[in-house]
Amino acid sequence: MANYQHILLAIDTSEHHQQVCDKAASLAQQHQATLSICHLVENYLASDFAYEGINNVTVEMQDDLLNNAKARIKTHAAMLNIPQERCWVEFGNPRYDVVRLADEHKVDLIIVGSHGRHGLQLLLGSTANAVLHHAKCDVLAVRLNN
Amino acid sequence: MANYQHILLAIDTSEHHQQVCDKAASLAQQHQATLSICHLVENYLASDFAYEGINNVTVEMQDDLLNNAKARIKTHAAMLNIPQERCWVEFGNPRYDVVRLADEHKVDLIIVGSHGRHGLQLLLGSTANAVLHHAKCDVLAVRLNN
Numbered sequence: 001m002a003n004y005q006h007i008l009l010a011i012d013t014s015e016h017h018q019q020v021c022d023k024a025a026s027l028a029q030q031h032q033a034t035l036s037i038c039h040l041v042e043n044y045l046a047s048d049f050a051y052e053g054i055n056n057v058t059v060e061m062q063d064d065l066l067n068n069a070k071a072r073i074k075t076h077a078a079m080l081n082i083p084q085e086r087c088w089v090e091f092g093n094p095r096y097d098v099v100r101l102a103d104e105h106k107v108d109l110i111i112v113g114s115h116g117r118h119g120l121q122l123l124l125g126s127t128a129n130a131v132l133h134h135a136k137c138d139v140l141a142v143r144l145n146n
Numbered sequence: 147m148a149n150y151q152h153i154l155l156a157i158d159t160s161e162h163h164q165q166v167c168d169k170a171a172s173l174a175q176q177h178q179a180t181l182s183i184c185h186l187v188e189n190y191l192a193s194d195f196a197y198e199g200i201n202n203v204t205v206e207m208q209d210d211l212l213n214n215a216k217a218r219i220k221t222h223a224a225m226l227n228i229p230q231e232r233c234w235v236e237f238g239n240p241r242y243d244v245v246r247l248a249d250e251h252k253v254d255l256i257i258v259g260s261h262g263r264h265g266l267q268l269l270l271g272s273t274a275n276a277v278l279h280h281a282k283c284d285v286l287a288v289r290l291n292n
Contacts, residue, residue, distance in 0.1 A: 138287060140285070
């Protein structure tokens with residue numbers, strides 16, 4: 001039977017984390033797979049894109065963003081019994097760095113939360129969409145209740 | 147444990163059917179889920195889009211397309227032990243009718259094959275992409291070897 005060996009749960013900024021966490025925990029158990037978790041924090045200082053209204057971001061503010069994210073994701077990791085070495089919270093672009101992390105750690109299934117998107121949102125795309133198109137492994141999009 | 151109850155395998159025109167079929171069979175077995183299969187055949191006659199070069203499609207040619215698709219998908223269904231009543235091959239738009247079929251039959255996981263897409267392909271989107279954004283349930287994109 002084609003079991004998944006290493007599942008990567010990619011957490012975004014959504015408030016629906018618990019729903020995706022529960023699903024990831026179930027699947028990891030069913031497949032007896034290693035479960036890892038990642039969260040990418042946008043680095044506004046390093047970005048060459050002019051973020052209107054947030055061009056006064058300081059190094060301290062960026063560090064706060066990262067530290068807050070680390071604290072939040074650590075809580076989820078603890079609930080999922082994921083050890084610290086498989087809990088990756090770092091600066092990066094969720095669209096590409098989720099796939100990079102998956103490649104580096106030989107992940108064979110990425111789990112992402114997915115909201116329904118319509119109109120302009122569809123055109124702009126989403127993390128789930130980017131991961132789907134760039135991943136070299138399978139991708140499970142867990143439908144979140146809007 | 148959050149098991150999937152009804153899995154819908156949505157087959158497209160790719161030649162990589164076997165890869166997706168094997169994955170669907172494994173998952174259905176693991177989840178002890180009902181497995182259904184669908185394939186949508188584009189109806190060029192009903193479309194309001196002017197298909198360049200294929201505007202001489204006749205009713206007979208359309209029927210041939212559908213019958214050929216039915217024969218092909220029937221072979222896959224038989225290998226997967228899917229009975230005829232859960233093997234849906236019909237005219238429609240794969241982008242929307244996969245989701246409609248999933249809704250109608252209370253599917254909680256849609257499995258689609260996914261090719262990597264870049265550049266213009268990304269912009270044009272794919273069935274996997276459309277299903278991801280419109281589905282009201284989870285979507286597993288099985289990565290196909292290009």
